[in-house]
Amino acid sequence: MANRPNKLILLIEDNPADEQSIRRALEKNNVMNEVVVAVDGDQAVELLYHPTEAIEPDLILLDWNLPGLHGREVLGRIRSEQITKTVPVVVASGSTPQSEVRLAYELGANSFIFKPTDAMEFYDTFLTISMYWLLINASGTS
Numbered sequence: 001m002a003n004r005p006n007k008l009i010l011l012i013e014d015n016p017a018d019e020q021s022i023r024r025a026l027e028k029n030n031v032m033n034e035v036v037v038a039v040d041g042d043q044a045v046e047l048l049y050h051p052t053e054a055i056e057p058d059l060i061l062l063d064w065n066l067p068g069l070h071g072r073e074v075l076g077r078i079r080s081e082q083i084t085k086t087v088p089v090v091v092a093s094g095s096t097p098q099s100e101v102r103l104a105y106e107l108g109a110n111s112f113i114f115k116p117t118d119a120m121e122f123y124d125t126f127l128t129i130s131m132y133w134l135l136i137n138a139s140g141t142s
Contacts, residue, residue: 007134009035010057012044012074014066018115022061025126033058033134041069045077048084057087059133064093064104064112072100072107079108088133 009026013019019037026035036055038044044062047055060078064071071091078084090111091104104112113129116122 007033007058008055009033009130009134010038010044010047010055010060011035012038012041012060012066012071013063014039015063018063021119021122022126025123026130028123029127029130031127031130031134033130041066041071041074043068044074045069048078049081054083056083059130060084060087060089061129062089062091062109064091064096064100072103075104075107075109088137090129090133 011019011022013022023035026033036047036057038047044066048057062071062074066074069077071093075089075091078087078089085108088110089108090113091109092113092115093100094115096114101112110133111129113125116125
């Protein structure tokens with residue numbers, strides 16, 4: 001699959017192993033989009049809202065259980081700011097109670113997935129996410 005490299009993915013992920021797995025999944029499937037990584041909620045907010053060097057992602061992959069600002073706080077901020085309120089946000093978690101999944105949707109998540117533990121399923125999941133949100137979905141951004 002060839003992808004338009006001008007689209008930017010913001011990956012907000014504190015687990016280095018999950019970050020590398022997501023990057024490998026995208027690379028293995030020839031998803032050539034630039035990926036910018038924030039390792040916690042505070043860094044994500046800084047990247048998105050820096051007064052002079054803010055990034056403008058086309059897709060945000062947000063780990064729900066983050067150090068610093070929790071995923072729910074990051075998502076709330078994303079949806080409250082005019083510049084990011086229409087950027088697709090896919091929330092991912094290893095395990096989260098159903099009440100937290102519901103909360104993510106109430107705060108404006110476009111999708112909520114549980115991170116697969118099987119490597120091939122993990123790759124397939126993140127390929128499907130990137131294909132849908134970057135190629136198939138008609139975006140309200142950019």
